[in-house]
Amino acid sequence: MHDSIIELQNVTKTFESNTVVKDVNMSIRAGEFVTLLGPSGSGKTTILRMIAGFEKPTAGRIAISGEEINDVPAHRRPVNTVFQQYALFPHLNVFDNIAFGLRLKKYPRSDIEKRVKAALAMVRMDPYIKAKVRKLSGGQQQRVAIARAIVNEPKVLLLDEPLGALDMKLRREMQLELKRIHRDVGITFIYVTHDQEEAMAMSDRVAVIHSGHLAQFAPPEEIYSQPSTPFVAGFIGETNLLEAVVDDGDTSHWRLSTESFSLTVSKRNHDIRPGERVTLSIRPESMRVVANTQTQESRQPVVTGTLTERVFVGAMVKTFVRIGPETVLQCLETAVAAQGRRIGEEVALTWNCDHMVMFPT
Amino acid sequence: MSTTELQHRPVRSDRRRLTSASRVVTLASVYAFLYIPIIILILFSFNNSRLNATWMGFTTSWYGTLPDHPSMLNAAEISIAVTLGQTVISTVLGTMGGIALHRYKFPGKRMFVYFLYIPIVIPEVVLAVALLLFFNQVSFPLGVVAMMVGHTTFTIPFVVLVVRAAMSGFDNSLEEAARDLGATEWQTLWKVTIPIILPGIIVGALLSFSQSFDDFTTSFFVDGMGNDPLPVYIYGLMRHGVSPVVNALAAIILAVTLVFALLGERMQRVGKLARR
Numbered sequence: 001m002h003d004s005i006i007e008l009q010n011v012t013k014t015f016e017s018n019t020v021v022k023d024v025n026m027s028i029r030a031g032e033f034v035t036l037l038g039p040s041g042s043g044k045t046t047i048l049r050m051i052a053g054f055e056k057p058t059a060g061r062i063a064i065s066g067e068e069i070n071d072v073p074a075h076r077r078p079v080n081t082v083f084q085q086y087a088l089f090p091h092l093n094v095f096d097n098i099a100f101g102l103r104l105k106k107y108p109r110s111d112i113e114k115r116v117k118a119a120l121a122m123v124r125m126d127p128y129i130k131a132k133v134r135k136l137s138g139g140q141q142q143r144v145a146i147a148r149a150i151v152n153e154p155k156v157l158l159l160d161e162p163l164g165a166l167d168m169k170l171r172r173e174m175q176l177e178l179k180r181i182h183r184d185v186g187i188t189f190i191y192v193t194h195d196q197e198e199a200m201a202m203s204d205r206v207a208v209i210h211s212g213h214l215a216q217f218a219p220p221e222e223i224y225s226q227p228s229t230p231f232v233a234g235f236i237g238e239t240n241l242l243e244a245v246v247d248d249g250d251t252s253h254w255r256l257s258t259e260s261f262s263l264t265v266s267k268r269n270h271d272i273r274p275g276e277r278v279t280l281s282i283r284p285e286s287m288r289v290v291a292n293t294q295t296q297e298s299r300q301p302v303v304t305g306t307l308t309e310r311v312f313v314g315a316m317v318k319t320f321v322r323i324g325p326e327t328v329l330q331c332l333e334t335a336v337a338a339q340g341r342r343i344g345e346e347v348a349l350t351w352n353c354d355h356m357v358m359f360p361t
Numbered sequence: 362m363s364t365t366e367l368q369h370r371p372v373r374s375d376r377r378r379l380t381s382a383s384r385v386v387t388l389a390s391v392y393a394f395l396y397i398p399i400i401i402l403i404l405f406s407f408n409n410s411r412l413n414a415t416w417m418g419f420t421t422s423w424y425g426t427l428p429d430h431p432s433m434l435n436a437a438e439i440s441i442a443v444t445l446g447q448t449v450i451s452t453v454l455g456t457m458g459g460i461a462l463h464r465y466k467f468p469g470k471r472m473f474v475y476f477l478y479i480p481i482v483i484p485e486v487v488l489a490v491a492l493l494l495f496f497n498q499v500s501f502p503l504g505v506v507a508m509m510v511g512h513t514t515f516t517i518p519f520v521v522l523v524v525r526a527a528m529s530g531f532d533n534s535l536e537e538a539a540r541d542l543g544a545t546e547w548q549t550l551w552k553v554t555i556p557i558i559l560p561g562i563i564v565g566a567l568l569s570f571s572q573s574f575d576d577f578t579t580s581f582f583v584d585g586m587g588n589d590p591l592p593v594y595i596y597g598l599m600r601h602g603v604s605p606v607v608n609a610l611a612a613i614i615l616a617v618t619l620v621f622a623l624l625g626e627r628m629q630r631v632g633k634l635a636r637r
Binding site: 054080089091105148152 | 537538556
């Protein structure tokens with residue numbers, strides 16, 4: 001763990017009787033772009049505020065570069081924060097806002113000017129050096145807020161839903177900007193968001209927070225393809241979740257029964273016992289609609305049902321198939337493949353079991 | 362035209378005409394009632410006569426003779442000393458109180474806020490007698506310092522309430538941002554919180570100043586011997602008849618108070634604009 005810059009060990013935070021962060025363990029490497037992702041109220045912002053020093057953990061230990069900082073006040077921590085509503089000082093202009101931290105650290109005047117200008121250049125706001133912060137647009141204020149933080153050369157930059165107040169187009173633009181800034185300055189970014197697309201697009205690793213717990217901490221691809229819980233599978237992208245019971249199988253395969261069909265999976269890949277209840281997660285894009293009568297390769301599951309709805313999403317078509325009284329599966333196909341299918345038609349769904357994830361229930 | 366229409370429309374317009382016709386009269390009488398005495402006072406401060414009865418021509422000589430009354434200058438000095446002193450005390454304590462009331466929750470907070478209104482609403486003479494008794498009780502000497510303390514008791518609520526109102530529009534994440542950038546609590550207070558709520562603090566200070574400068578009742582009770590501030594001094598002069606000198610002095614006090622009140626009003630507007 002010697003290369004980790006931030007270390008959270010069994011961190012718990014309780015407000016009055018409400019535990020919002022439960023026993024979180026994380027190790028973040030220097031230079032990483034880590035996103036804390038979770039629905040609102042999941043505790044992700046509280047974790048960030050504990051790292052910043054605005055909240056004290058009720059239990060556990062937070063260390064930066066190996067040194068415990070639980071009792072270090074916010075103003076002496078080597079971290080800086082970009083706040084959700086920017087929190088620029090309204091009585092100071094752009095230059096004075098960015099110079100605020102450097103002046104407190106008693107940098108020489110010429111040095112301050114050089115560093116502020118470099119930070120402004122970094123966020124491409126050079127022409128606004130003397131501007132009043134009130135006169136700036138949301139996106140410009142955000143850039144100034146980022147400059148104000150990185151000018152102090154923190155070991156870690158904390159970003160609390162920094163793009164939350166921006167419109168979609170500006171958001172996409174700033175996502176790319178942030179990635180570029182991260183590459184250019186090379187410091188560790190810890191980013192909080194509830195937007196899973198944003199998390200996937202920007203991060204080296206994503207920490208999915210679910211009601212105070214760290215559900216999974218892994219690179220985006222792994223979180224998508226190998227989610228650790230049904231919650232993660234459902235929160236990151238869309239998925240079909242099915243309850244199943246393990247029946248006996250043959251020597252090489254398990255047999256699983258759901259409410260409306262059964263399927264077999266290789267014993268090699270799945271450590272399960274007969275009688276166990278499991279949840280299956282199948283991504284819509286790994287499903288295929290096939291003609292009802294078509295025969296399949298022996299080991300692939302086939303489920304029949306009624307096509308209930310088709311929704312165009314750009315080049316793709318989302319097809320909904322009802323396979324039981326309560327169960328509707330979603331399948332994502334290219335528009336070309338989906339051509340000619342009608343609502344009400346009897347169809348069959350199939351998928352490759354290698355792309356299916358199984359959770360114990 | 363149907364009858365309903367006939368009934369409906371004229372009634373409304375009649376009422377309106379009545380309102381606009383009476384408005385001028387009403388406003389004129391209200392303003393006359395409020396300001397004619399003051400206008401007369403100012404007018405007669407320029408009257409070329411010892412008597413405040415008939416207009417004998419224009420002169421500024423009464424203003425010129427003001428410095429010839431050493432006791433009057435002394436009273437002015439005392440007034441200024443008391444007012445400035447108490448303004449500093451009430452502004453500092455009131456600002457601290459206003460920030461604390463915004464920031465912290467504590468048992469009995471609501472009660473505390475209600476108590477703040479007491480010095481504003483109770484008759485001032487009650488407060489003045491209470492102060493006199495209190496100062497005697499603790500053997501505190503009456504005089505300039507006693508007046509400062511006395512005035513502070515009824516000016517401080519104004520500062521607290523105005524500063525608290527200014528804080529209610531204050532974004533707490535600004536203080537967190539300052540601490541995040543390396544500021545101690547003290548530096549955060551001086552470099553962020555106070556500069557941002559400064560318009561509110563100045564309004565509080567100006568209110569406090571004008572309340573104290575023209576105070577008679579409290580000063581009259583606790584000024585001790587030979588420490589009469591201007592309002593009490595003027596009252597003393599009145600016992601020997603109203604001289605135009607008093608008019609001149611009153612006009613000056615009026616002007617000073619007015620300037621501070623207008624400044625305060627202006628600051629409040631600037632503050633509101635700035636917060637938008």
